[in-house]
Amino acid sequence: MADTQATQTTITEQSDSNPMTLGKRVNGKNWHEPKTAFRPTAGLTSFAKRMAKQKALDSVKAKEREMKEEKAASRQKWIQGIKDRREAKAEKERYAKMAETMHQKRVERLRRREKRNKMLKS
Known part of the structure; x- marks a missing residue:
């Protein structure tokens, strides 16, 4: 009786410490994953969980x-700022070029007139 009890404890100790090894595959295709049982309801979830x-x-x-x-939107704002600065720079250069050939008062008068026309257009 003590002998059977001792063998039972060694078997349970052995199964706990060593997981069951599969050994060599019968068909020889060791590179394939071992197959599991087909359970069609394993992946199903309730409607509430899916929702x-x-x-x-x-x-x-x-x-x-x-x-x-x-x-x-932030990118467009950045791009619009760049365009506005370039446009202002080009306009400033244009007025500077006009000021070289014309009188300063006439340049200012043209600038005001163009500003009025821009306001009317938009």
């Missing part, structure tokens, strides 16, 4: 979209 997951995904996508729009 919760979809809702979470939608909120993440909405946040992503919002962040992209924000980034694009």
Whole structure:
């Protein structure tokens, strides 16, 4: 009786410490993953869980979209600033060139007139 009890304890100790090894595959295709049993209901989730997951995904996508729009808006603002500065620089150079050939008062008068025309156009 003591002998059977001792063998049982050694078997349980052995199974706990060493996981079961599969050994060599019968078909010889050792590079393939070992197959598991086919369980068609293993991947199914409830409708509520699927809807919760979809809702979470939608909120993440909405946040992503919002962040992209924000980034694009800041980029457009940056580009518009560059364009405005270039336009102002070109206009300043044009007036400086006009001032070389014309009187300063006439240049100022033309500048005011062009400003009025710009206001009327937009």
